[in-house]
Amino acid sequence: MAEQQTLQEHNIPQHVAVIMDGNGRWAKQRRLQRMFGHRNGVDAVRAIAEAAAEQGVKYLTLYAFSTENWARPKIEVNALMSLLVDAIDKEEVTLNRNNIKFTTIGDAPALPQKVQSKLKNIIRSTAKNTGMTLVIALSYSGRWDITTAVRQMCRDAEQGKLSAADVDEALLASYLSTSGMPDPDLFIRTGGDLRVSNFLIWQIAYSELYFTPVLWPDFGKQHFAEAIKEFQKRERRFGRVTEE
Ligand code: IPE
Ligand code: IPE
Ligand code: MG
Numbered sequence: 001m002a003e004q005q006t007l008q009e010h011n012i013p014q015h016v017a018v019i020m021d022g023n024g025r026w027a028k029q030r031r032l033q034r035m036f037g038h039r040n041g042v043d044a045v046r047a048i049a050e051a052a053a054e055q056g057v058k059y060l061t062l063y064a065f066s067t068e069n070w071a072r073p074k075i076e077v078n079a080l081m082s083l084l085v086d087a088i089d090k091e092e093v094t095l096n097r098n099n100i101k102f103t104t105i106g107d108a109p110a111l112p113q114k115v116q117s118k119l120k121n122i123i124r125s126t127a128k129n130t131g132m133t134l135v136i137a138l139s140y141s142g143r144w145d146i147t148t149a150v151r152q153m154c155r156d157a158e159q160g161k162l163s164a165a166d167v168d169e170a171l172l173a174s175y176l177s178t179s180g181m182p183d184p185d186l187f188i189r190t191g192g193d194l195r196v197s198n199f200l201i202w203q204i205a206y207s208e209l210y211f212t213p214v215l216w217p218d219f220g221k222q223h224f225a226e227a228i229k230e231f232q233k234r235e236r237r238f239g240r241v242t243e244e
Contacts, residue, residue: 007055007225011232013185015059016052017207019199020044022191022215029215035079040217042087046094051221053098053132055228059181060134063199067107067141081112084138088118092125099131105177106140107148135181142201149175178203186231188224190216208234 023037030036045062052060065080095102102122109116119138152175156162173179184200184207192213196204210227212219235242 007228008232009056012056012228013208013231014057015061015182015184016057016186016188016227017061017063017184017200017204018048018187019063019189019191019197020216020219021189021193021197023217025191026215026217034076035083037215037217038080038083042083044217044219045087046091047221048219048224049100049132049134050098051224053100055225057132059184060132061105061137061178061181061184061200062135063137063140063197065106065138065140066198067139067144068198070110070139081115084115085118088122092122095122095126095134096129099129100126101129101131101133102126102136103133104136104138105145106138107144108138110139133181135178137199140177141198142196142203143198145177145200146172146202148177173202176202183207186210186227188212188227190214190219206236206238208236 020041023041024034025037026040027034027037048062049060064084069080070077104119104123108119111119115138149172153162153167153172157164178200183203183205187200187204187207188210189195190212192211192215194211208231210230212223212227214223
């Protein structure tokens with residue numbers, strides 16, 4: 001692929017975070033039920049996970065279900081949960097073959113029991129893999145993440161393990177669900193909307209943002225390569241001035 005050949009190998013984002021949006025509209029365009037869009041979205045997940053691993057991305061975080069998505073019709077929520085269970089069953093072998101470590105962020109106890117146990121199994125079965133880490137955000141929101149972190153910090157303070165003077169950015173980050181992971185270098189949202197929708201709000205403070213109108217089920221390896229190419233054109237200043 002021409003796009004991939006022109007990528008600079010020394011400047012691949014370590015961590016890419018993606019809001020996979022547009023499944024419903026993809027289905028609507030075809031006069032199909034929203035669920036067909038979600039089903040085709042799984043193929044895009046496979047393609048992008050593969051592309052990211054090939055490019056040398058270390059962490060790929062995909063927003064699959066937000067805290068706010070619980071407010072969708074029950075039938076859609078249930079269908080998404082069973083799609084998740086099916087996808088885990090189908091992809092376990094591929095993940096292991098590609099040395100990909102699977103993990104999740106989000107309020108796991110809020111998920112149906114069956115989903116929880118499937119997730120536990122696949123996390124365990126891929127735990128020793130040393131290639132890319134694939135992080136799926138499930139029942140996740142940035143405000144949930146920060147609130148949960150602060151609650152745990154308060155508990156630790158109550159038990160005398162922590163005092164106010166200990167609190168700095170690094171400590172707070174260590175209480176977040178992404179503890180130990182680098183912040184996303186590149187943040188991608190498909191589907192054309194220009195918002196963050198409560199995804200990794202703390203962690204994307206200095207991410208490069210990339211928005212594309214392409215609907216998630218249509219987002220393929222070439223699109224991913226284009227996003228990385230755009231990332232490689234950006235000058236990341238982190239508030240400093242460009243060195244002469
Ligand atoms: C994203 O696609 C997938 C989930 C939120 C689960 P949508 O379902 O939000 O699709 P649109 O935005 O309605 O097209
Ligand atoms: C964001 O998409 C959440 C996921 C992709 C899982 P939404 O479709 O839920 O976000 P809004 O409603 O456009 O903000
Ligand atoms: Mg949407």
